[in-house]
Amino acid sequence: MNIGLEQYLTVSGLLFCFGLLGVVVRRNLLIMYMGLELMLNAANLALVAFSRFNDNLDGQLMVFFIITVAAAEVAVGLALIVALYRKRQSAHVEDLTTLKL
């Protein structure tokens, strides 16, 4: 079978779902965050595949931006999680109880 766009998209879709699964199911902030990274990467894969098959570079540029933004976001996010951890000694969603849910 010839590998086409559809196969790449399927992989990307599954990857997206796995990422979402991590966010929804796991309660550890760090692992949730990894799930979020997976989602971004799923989008990256889809973009690159589309970009290649459409023969158009916009998608790849978008990936470039996404990667950069993700890096910045991770930096801020991890700093935030560490700051919270210092305060509460926990990186668990269930322990975020100061604010009413």
Place this chain on the structure above:
Amino acid sequence: MSLLTHILGWPLLAALVLAFVPRNFRFLTRLVALAATFTSAALAVVMFVKFDTDAATDFQFVQILPWVKSLGISYHVGVDGLNVGLVLMGALVSFAACCCAWEIKEREKEFYILLLVMTGGILGAFASLDVFFLYFFHELALVPAFIMIGVWGRGEEKDYATFKITLYLSLGALLALIGLLALYLQMPEDKRTFDLVAMTAHFRAQGMDGSAQQFIFPLLLFGFGILVSLWPFHTWAPLAYGAAPTATAMLHAGVLKKFGLYGLIRIALPMMPEGAAMWMNCLALLCLGNILYCGLVAMKQKDLNLLIGNSSVAHMGFVFLGIASLNVLGITGAVLVMIAHGLLAALSFALSGYLYQQTKTLEMEKLGGLLRQMPFFGAALVMAAMAGCGLPGFANFAGEALIFFGAWTEFRVVTVIAAWGALVIGAVYMLRAVRSVLHGPLPQEWHVAKDVTTPWRRLPFALLLGALLLFGFFPALLTRKIEPVVKQIVKDARAVLKPAITAGVKN
């Protein structure tokens, strides 16, 4: 600047001025407020006198200032026979209310500001000939009322009453707003305007789609109805009036409440005759609820204020009945009762407020024999009660009589029941109230109660009573102005009514 603009502008201007008066200048505060309302009232009298009765169907004292051109909103005021009396009544009651506001001792500045804003709003609402401004001014008057009840109100149920009146009246206002919007959108796109005159002319000429009328009319009917405490949406009224400070109760029960009725007559009837025809039977039945149910409830009341509140709701029933009759007599009577009841309700609440001031209670069982102690007050209360029962000589009588004549041709059974209710029930509770408050032995603790002595204090009561009597003896002062306008409305409405209904019309 039209006279009307002055009438509604002075209170608003005074409110603005008061905002900059330091709070310990209490005398100045009161003076400014009184001066402003007095100016309004005086100008209103001038306007009433100068009003050209022969041209009652034309709008007079008109002023138009474009406001939002793209939406067709403009500041447009003017009076014809329909609202000239209402404006006068509003201005008089405002002045009286302002006189009665001396009972407020704390945070006077805010109170007077709110009172003045409310006054301006009320007068604006009745004077506006632009649907948007009509609504706008009404809301402008409503909000201060809520705040005044909440802050300066009395009794244990104050908070509950505040929330209840706020929610009910906002709901009513919003329903009406949607109705008005829908009405606006019924105009063709290029001619859309909120101008009442233009809208009426348009719908008079073009007519409106029947199905549109069928759903816009109930919106307006129930929206305005809630504002007027139409049964069964009336429960807020006694509660709120019971809790409200005197001046607020006077203004709201007396004047602001009439806005809904005015809106029905001014907007709903002329623009949507078909819708009106559809819903009038329903309205006639509902108004029985007002008259009978609320009358009976009033009979059961132990608190004077609640009694007056309920009776005021009951009186609204007559007005609804007049409107429902959809003929010249009925509607003219309805407008007359609106004015008369405005004066009466203001008088009643002013009296009960004064009483509360003196005795700190309004429970009728605890009171008694006050006539000897307070002759002027007693006399005024008796007269108010008589007016409330619809005795001849008071404006109410004239209005109610017209309504019954008008309604008799349309809904005989209803009229009979209503008349019975008005005469019997009204008489029962009014006279009972008079008896238990004024007659009988005077309990020891009320020896301290003082009568209204100074002319200054007597002024509001005298003013309101005088107006009631004036219009009672010379109802033609009003009816001659009202009738031509109503005739036109009824003519248009009748023109489209179904033959089945027209058959019974004698007019």
Place this chain on the structure above:
Amino acid sequence: MNVSLIEFEITVVLLGMGVLLLDLWTPAERKPGLGLAAALSLLLVLVATFLVPIPQGAAASGFGGGYLLDGLALFFKRFFLVAAILVLVMQTEFADRIASGISEFYALVLFALAGMMFAASANNFVMLFVAIELITVTFYVLTSFQRGRTASLEAGVKYLILGALSSGFLVFGIALIYGTSGTMSFPEIAAKIKASHDLAHGALFQLGVLLVLVALGFKIAAVPMQIWAPDVYQGAPAPVTAFLAVGSKAAGMVLLLRVLLTAVPDLASHSAKLLMTVAGITILYGSLCAIPQRNLKRLLGYSSIASAGFLLLGISALSLNGISAILYYLGGYLFTVLAAFLVICIVTRNTKDEDISVLAGLHQRSPLLAAGLTLAMVSLAGVPPLAGFFGKFLLLKAAVESASNPEFRSAYYTLVAVGIVGVIISLYYYFGVMKAIFWTKPTGDLSPIPLSLPARLALYVCIAGMLFLGLYPGPLLDFTDGVVKAVFN
């Protein structure tokens, strides 16, 4: 490449960097003054925006078509500038509650402002993405700025996780849209939809649009992406909450407008019912959940959800008047919400608490603050004569107008009914606040609250704004109408 197009944004970014630099040479006690300096500079920028001729007809675009300077963009740029100026003043009042890094606090606001201004001009998905991310990432930091408070950090983390989740949806949605249409640019997508009917009906394309909408819904706090709002509003420092409520929401809104009505207008009209449903649920959710709230900021958080619902109501009207109403509503909302937060910020300065009861006796402690908050509440409740009323009036009008389409008549009327119910419910809790101000028995401190000159000015501006927009809506309405006609017709 026309650099003069982005001169305002460049100025703002440079200003932010300038604040960061000046911080090095400013003694600690004078650092709060930097905020005022920045606010003044922004004022100059604001004035400058009025000296630029508004592009008529074909708007000026640049940078490969990704940046668009039209009336809509200009409107929102001014909007954001005003918001930022007021927020900066608010932050100066807030300065003593931030242990360190006050200059960074200002700088971050400026950067967020730059992000919003870019968002206002975004014309392709790449710009949309980077602008949104610039705003969001800045707000992660701003939200958790009070590191001493656990609530602030928790709010930051919640915003972070949910924000990143929405970013995930956003990029995946963008990927799908890009993949099916082959372009990132809004107008080109619209052109392709017009050219080929299949595109707009492709399931993949629709899924992409849906995902993007979900992500934008997060920014404006619409159901079902609203869960972050109450917590974050409560936990974040008051000025940040204000900026979040006004700036971030408006940025989401302008992007939503651009995506929905520039890129996929046909799809928008197909999904009117969906939009209506979301709007209705959002209104109800926000209003109902606000009732039991005792924390002021949380209360405003829920109220902002309800406002998002009203904005969506305007979008779902799918008419020019609806969009114009949204712009107008936002204009009023700007002054209203900022006034409310300004007062809350100052009142809660000395108390750790943000419970509604701290307002007790406010009318004695500071009549101006009491008046400001009261007016804000009245305006939020949509009562004349304040700005909020006219905004809601226009929104409801637009919805009723759209009901003339017989296909959707009942849907629109249901939505309007829901809107009315929302307004009624909201009256209840807004009056709860007013009740606390005026007739709750004060228990604690009754000393007058000092008010600095800038704060006083800011409050006057807000009140004036509310009153002006409520009493004299003509100029702004004409402006928004013109803008909307030029952009979306």
Place this chain on the structure above:
Amino acid sequence: MDWINNFVGGLTAGQQFALFSLLKVVIVIFGAVLPIVAYAVLVERKVSAFIQDRVGPNRSAPFFVKYLPVVGPFLVRLGIFQPLADGLKFILKEDFTPSHVRKVYFWIAPAIAMVPAMLALAVIPFGSTLGNQKMVIADLNVGILYTFGIVSLGVYGLVLAGYASNSKFSFLGGIRSSAQMISYEIAMGMSVIPLFMLVGDLNLSKVIEYQAGTTLGFIPNWLVFKQPIAFVIFLVAAFAETNRLPFDLPEAETELVGGYHTEYSSMKFALFFLGEYTAMVAASAMMVVLFFGGWTLPFAGLDHPAATFIMGFAHIGIFVAKMLALMVVFIWVRWMLPRFRYDQLMDLGWRRFVPLALANIVLTAVVLWAQNAK
């Protein structure tokens, strides 16, 4: 040779590619890198001995060697059998796994430390051509990026080693090393950008082509002359990246005992060791390619791709010679300079080199722009 030609000729293009790639990998790794690494250790010991005025390894040898006439004792004194002995020792020692470690990571960390350095060699053109084969394992268009990517993975070995060992010293070593590597990666990456601005291509073969020829007749066109700042930064960063003195903070024995490999012994330790030296090889090779003209020499026509096998081998020889010279520099520096303090290291990286590298980029851009404007 015929059967080889027949065999190769019989293969498809893809198969040929695979075969030659495999051959290159095997030859480069086992024929070049491992011996170089092994003998680099010896050189290290010899150089250190020289610098410290000692003799260095001069005993170990199979028993028969010293009986060889003349050559035997010389070879023994040279110590060329020492690496074999070392290797043997590593293999034969007890492979001890402490009980408190996290086993899986403890086992894979050394491998992770070793592999990236090896992989980094894949894109380095170590000669021009041999026959019709280009002397590079993978001639990637994004060669330099690939290298940086792979090198950046090396940090995992150290971090995981530190984490897995479950002891303070290892952990600190691991954390330090990763911080150090990430920091210097930035300076390193930025330092080479000007080179590629000049060359206009990321392919390393193109970089070498660019450096062919001379200026003014005698100065080679090497980029080290055109971009001295870049070279200095790159060189220093390379020291930091390979964790060698003066930047061997991760394993600073006076502070951290042995850093991340405190708990390691035997073959696992040897892998770390090999990794370090392989990284050194890779860094030297990279520098040769980037700054010293790769396999070219600006005279005797050696700067054109080889036409004959002899020339091909000569090119490889030139490359290896340059690389070895640089490795000696590495070793020499190690014994000449004291260790930096950790804060000094970070300060140098972030506050000196990063701005310097940025300035260099801007400067180069301005110069290029001025030239193009003409």
Place this chain on the structure above:
Amino acid sequence: MEDALFYIFAALTLLFAFLCVANPFSRNPVTSAMFLVLTMISLAGLFVLLQAFFLAAVQILVYAGAVMVLFLFVIMLLDVKEEERRRFNPFGIAIGGVSVIGLGFILFSTIRESKVGAGLKLTAVKGSDTAALGKALFTEYLLPFEVISVLLLVAMVGVILLSKKDLK
């Protein structure tokens, strides 16, 4: 050959991704992080198959080389033993799992249904891909590029503020 490589890389990507978020054998965040690194690397492999060499390199350089190291750092700084002791809430997992499977199904069927890219073929890259990317980046996409730089500045300021020690 390429097909085989695709299947290998795709399978690895998905396997590692799954193990990252839902590893049945270990709940150690370090393990998750390492699997995420492996996912990134396999993804880079897929990028290479798509002839996006530049992005493949950037993916490894940024994600695997920097972002994930940061993750590891943080995990190591925080106490991870806590996580292993936590009990899962089966109800939450069931709800989450079902909803995600639902979404996956929607995605999958949409992709299937829409027959996207049926007529499209992977075209060979002409010339240097990186140069074209660079050109687009600095002309057409210059503005987003600059905005991103502001974003990075913000992130830098933010991280420093959030992790400064001097606050109580």
